[in-house]
Amino acid sequence: MRDGNDRVPGMRVVVVGGGVTGLAAAAELRRLAGPHLQVTVIDQSDRLGGKLWTGELAGHPVERGAEAFLVRVPEALHLARQAGLADSLVHPAPVFPGLVVDGQLRRQPAGTLLGVPGDLEALAAAEVLSQAGLERVRSEPPLDAAELIRHGDVAVGALVRRQLGDQIVDRLVDPLLGGVYAGRADNLSLAATMPGLYAQLERHTSLVEAAAAAQREAPRVDGPVFATPKEGLSCLIEAVAKQADAQYLLGAPVRELTLTAQGWRLVLGDTRDPEVITADGVVLAVPARPAARLVSTVSPVAAAEIGGIDYASVALVGLALPTTELPALSGLLVPATEGYLVKAFTFFSRKWPHLATDGLTVVRASLGRYGEEQTLQRTDDELVALVRRELSAIVGRPLPEPVDTVVTRWGGALPQYAPGHLDRVRRARAALDKVSSTREGPPAIALAGAAYDGVGIPACIRSGQTAAARVWEALTRRGSQGETTAEGETDHE
Ligand SMILES: Cc1cc2nc3c(=O)[nH]c(=O)nc-3n(C[C@H](O)[C@H](O)[C@H](O)COP(=O)(O)OP(=O)(O)OC[C@H]3O[C@@H](n4cnc5c(N)ncnc54)[C@H](O)[C@@H]3O)c2cc1C
Known part of the structure; x- marks a missing residue:
């Protein structure tokens, strides 16, 4: 690890996107660069975490997005431990997942x-x-x-x-x-x-x-395959954000990114009162579509490549039911050929024994197979009714009225890796690298996140860390060539 801090006082790296990828990138920048680098994380939402979001159902914490991370791919486990969460990790109960086949339940x-x-x-x-x-x-x-x-x-x-x-x-x-x-x-x-x-x-x-x-x-792990913090995944986000010790600008969509002689120039916020930020390095940790819009003036080729990555939308419906007997499974996958609109059920209160649900039975259903977006064009009440109807039909008995429900809609939830995806990503990154022809050394910009290198939480963390290392490496190389251009100032236009 090279520490270029003494050579590059006042440098700023902006991370666009405060999901798990962006926060992993910010924490890695802090680890590599030490306390003097200014790291700014910008997100259009009013909270950090992106698809990691712990909400509430009947007064109990419930995940509104991702649920747990794989332990076999170690980056999430390591990050959670580094962030001080080692003792709060819990694992699913050893219960089999199920499958609906010809209307019957199977393991x-x-x-x-x-x-x-x-x-x-x-x-x-x-x-x-x-x-x-x-x-x-x-x-x-x-x-x-x-x-x-x-x-x-x-x-x-x-x-x-x-x-x-x-x-x-x-x-x-x-x-x-x-x-x-x-x-x-x-x-x-x-x-x-x-x-x-x-x-x-x-x-x-x-x-x-x-x-x-x-x-x-495949790498082996002794013990459980999945883990999650017992207080929920938002807790991981908070811990990593604290560790990254960055400046956080929330409710601030980044609308423009250009490369000037002074470095990167980002325009964010309200169109009537835009804020301009300059930076020496940028990690773009947003989904492919906003990333494509942002790099379009910098590299139209990269923009065209990543703009071609399609997305599937998903809705999650959480039901808190009075104590209800469900099959002795952690959940159920429902093949499209079975004729139901729900594609999966997770029996939360059975799968996660640490959840104190006061005797309530908590179920989460997932809807939205790729290409069936019309399924999601229902009101929340209609989605809740549909989920109850389909689960009743599958388990063969009526379900009681829920005590509470929560519906979360993720438009553009998950990128679709079409055949040729890896080459597409390679071409996009190579095109962005060519931007360096206008400057000495590689341009300090990197693409990271679920759109490129794997959708799971550990893969996103690795993608963010790799992007951070790449940007930091480019900056320290340039710093050593006496090319510092940092201003690190925020102006209002
Ligand atoms: C319903 C669901 C369940 C999942 N379950 C699991 C699971 O159990 N385990 C697992 O490992 N993975 C799971 N995944 C996948 C995983 O959660 C995601 O792939 C991962 O969290 C994506 O992280 P990210 O930081 O790359 O992107 P995101 O979480 O999408 O974060 C991107 C951020 O960029 C911000 N942004 C976008 N545009 C702009 C802009 N112009 N300016 C500023 N900010 C912008 C957004 O507000 C967002 O906060 C699930 C995904 C979904 C949708």
Whole structure:
């Protein structure tokens, strides 16, 4: 680690976007640069956290966005520990997740990689496929990876349908991928959503073998796979924000970004009374569409690339029910082929035993499969009624009137990694790097967040940290060349 602080007094880095990516970037900048770097985090919302937001239901904390983070990809666990939350982490109860198949409830089979089976015995034992569906999986044709991925990537659905048949996609892969990306297997990139499996393709003549090998080679963790702070994920956001010791400008949409001889110039806030901020470095940690708008004057090529990343919208409906008996599962995935609009239910009060819900049964439903946005064009009351109706039909008994409900709508919730996504992101980053031709050294700007390098919380944290390191490296290199341009002042136009 190089400490360029003595050479670069008064430097400022602006992080646009105060979600988990932006805050991880801010904390990393503070770690790398020490106390003298001015770090400013700007968010258009009046709160930090983006998709991490702990709300309330019947007087109890409930997540209105993300619920927990994966421990196997270590960045979130490390960040939580560094932020002093090691003792407050809790884990889900060891209860199986379920799946609706032909109207029946089943446990999700063990040994799959996002639904792609690596263990045919476990798949058969789970009874989620018909006999014909299982036979189709067992009679997999030889895998010709070179032919399939000759364009560098392939849609998950195309590969799995061809090797293992439609049923495994419709009943397992599609709902499991939908649970992470709110997307459809037929539209999502294998290289971007299942890099471990993609890396195995050329070494195996069967997709099942490749899925087994990818699972064997995945990093192992002893103990629970997921964790979350017992007070909720907003607590992680607060702790990291404190650690980053940045200046926070909330309720301030960044509307323009330009590169001037003095550095980056950002225009934010109200159009009638805009504020201008100059910065030496910028981390853009906003979703792809606002990022594309912001870089359009700096690099139209990068803007066109990231502007092409599509998004799925999601609505979450939380119900607090009087004590209600639900299946002994942590929740349920509902394949699109089952004919319901809800795509997943989480039985919160069973899955998270630390939640003191005073005997209430708390359920959260997720709606909004990619391409079915009209589902969400209902009032909150209509969504609540729909969720009650569908859960009653699935569990086979009427549900009581809820004591409380909460509906959260996430327009543009999750980026859709289409085939070729990784190349698209590489091209966008390379185009932004070319902006350096007008200046000495690499331009101190980096793209980070769910749009690019993985949607899970740990991947977003890693993306933010990498972007911060990249910007800091560029600044210290420039600082060492005597190119400091920092002004770090805020003017009103
Ligand atoms: C419903 C849902 C459930 C999820 N569940 C999980 C889960 O359980 N586990 C998991 O690991 N992941 C989960 N995810 C994914 C994960 O939460 C997100 O991918 C991640 O939080 C995204 O973080 P981010 O900082 O990149 O983006 P965001 O959280 O979207 O933050 C971007 C920020 O940029 C701000 N912004 C946008 N435009 C501008 C602008 N012009 N100027 C200033 N600010 C701007 C926004 O206000 C926002 O605060 C879930 C996602 C959703 C939607």
